[in-house]
Amino acid sequence: MRSSQVTIKDIAKHLGISASTVSRALKDHPDISEETKRMVKDLAAKLKYQPNALALSLKNSKSNTIGVIIPEVVHYFFSQVISGIEDVAYNAGYTVVICQSNERYVREVANTKALLAQRVDGVLVSISKETQDLEHLHNVEDHNIPMVFFDRRCSDIEADSVLIDDFNAAYQATKHLLKLGRKRIAHLGGPMHMDIGRLRKEGYMQALKDFDVEVDEALIFEANTFEDAPGCVQKMMQYKNPPDSLFAVNDLTAIGAIQAIQNMGLKIPEDISVVGFSDGRFSNIINPKLTSVDQHGYEMGRKATEILIKRIKEDQREYDPVTEIIPGTLIVRDSSVNR
Amino acid sequence: MRSSQVTIKDIAKHLGISASTVSRALKDHPDISEETKRMVKDLAAKLKYQPNALALSLKNSKSNTIGVIIPEVVHYFFSQVISGIEDVAYNAGYTVVICQSNERYVREVANTKALLAQRVDGVLVSISKETQDLEHLHNVEDHNIPMVFFDRRCSDIEADSVLIDDFNAAYQATKHLLKLGRKRIAHLGGPMHMDIGRLRKEGYMQALKDFDVEVDEALIFEANTFEDAPGCVQKMMQYKNPPDSLFAVNDLTAIGAIQAIQNMGLKIPEDISVVGFSDGRFSNIINPKLTSVDQHGYEMGRKATEILIKRIKEDQREYDPVTEIIPGTLIVRDSSVNR
């Protein structure tokens, strides 16, 4: 016995006029007399009439909704992205439907299906780590629904994407250490099969090369968690030529390293300078404050949504996908200093 | 020229049969012959037919969608809640529409309106800090749409709610310090006009009373940010009878205090023990690890959604609202110790 939702028909019946007249009156159609308009509007207000968006969407075959498929909401970076998406969408009059894949392929497929069924006008996707088969995304293409990738792209699919310039940000971070006079720069990096790990390492190496500093593989580890870091640090500090600084693939790893270093009685940033990457949430609350790269998640969300809405409005079947690169910003804090 | 969405009618036309037959065939209605079923299903698969959820919702006047109004996605706690909501909703076949109020009243009102227009089947709300006027929420009630409050309730509205037991969690946190032999326990608390600030302070005071420790107003501050904390600490440490421990209304404030204390050359936990509250994200990465209260955001999201879906299914106009209290869990780490 739910509903009790007022419709245009109800208003029409109460007033003894037709639904079409009510519809026109509500949107100030010039054909309708002022008197009728007033009557209709007054009653609509009184009954708290809310237009049924579903009926509208069905009629116009557009739902004013955009779907988001995102790995995990609880990641600070992703929640920032969502925030950016939400803001732009809200201002453009779109509703946002958020689906988490939880990094699971099957769930990503299910989400895609649900969004398609919902007839979303466009989709924002950051694919899960598991995703290999792309049929579900081709499906979206086939249905001619604009799609924009953010953060994680799918190179086999022709679609717009908004990405972080991992290579360059890592380059800048490393360069910053080099300019401080550091020469033995360790790197705690991510797995090579992920863009994020590969590109950041490449940026790091390129900077070394450009500054004529030899790359020492003994200073490079695959370690990208808070827990991984201490082991690497302990190992390195036993070298006869230990590192004088460290660039980590993310902030948590950097923090793990910092604490390990401090526990060995060394001073940060004097003895060892440390630079992290992204997240940003922790950088200010640890001691010393962490020099790090801001990934601009909010901005990424905004950008991706703007592109998507543009595509929706253009309404063209074919277009040349753009790839927008958002530069990371190195924020120098207290964990790095001249030697 | 979008669309290219296949409909039941298209299938019907291709096969030279009626839409009703197609509809029935797709859902294995016993009236339809096996042969027809096969034909229909094959073609549906080939054309990648996706039922139009909008049409369905319109027909059934239920959208299988639940709306969420949440202050800010980027708060770790809230993003945990969303995660819980998403999981339960997904498993029950519901789509989740998320709206951020950004703690702004006007936006909350707009969100409510949008969700109403979308004909969501139910709403999960955590009201913004600004919200005083409740007309928009009464509106939801009037439309007979089930609503569940989480984390922040609205006592003027009769609805289910899921809350944290702030009082008791604060009581436990304080008791923990008392049992460690601490007697001069400072409290950095939130504003009194918010439940969260008031209840946690009351829990703190009750614990002191139960342990026959005198409440000293000089040890109680309204300070609930990382930046607020150091000032209070410096002030208190000049007392002739300074605190031996501290209970903060949230983790960031606790961390701000810890750093201020450490900067004064004092040792944590020996000289001063510290307990925080919630967030959890930081507790493990600072040094020493922070004793704190886990607020169980994910659990809260699950619980609220379960109740909501139950209400939706019951489909009763009148019911007695329940209030579910989720106990906070004190997690003892390294920042508190026997004196």
Place this chain on the structure above:
DNA sequence: CACCTCATTGCAAACGTTTGCAGAAAAGAG
């Protein structure tokens, strides 16, 4: 052969809106 029973299919209405077109009434023109 008339009648009944199944099995299978189609018709039409409904959900809430919008909109082109036609219709009616009022007003203006001659």
Place this chain on the structure above:
DNA sequence: CTCTTTTCTGCAAACGTTTGCAATGAGGTG
């Protein structure tokens, strides 16, 4: 007073589905 114009309103179809009911035809029964 008739004809034309203007002003206002209503009809009906459409968006994609579902579903009660009617219709069709085949086969069975007496």
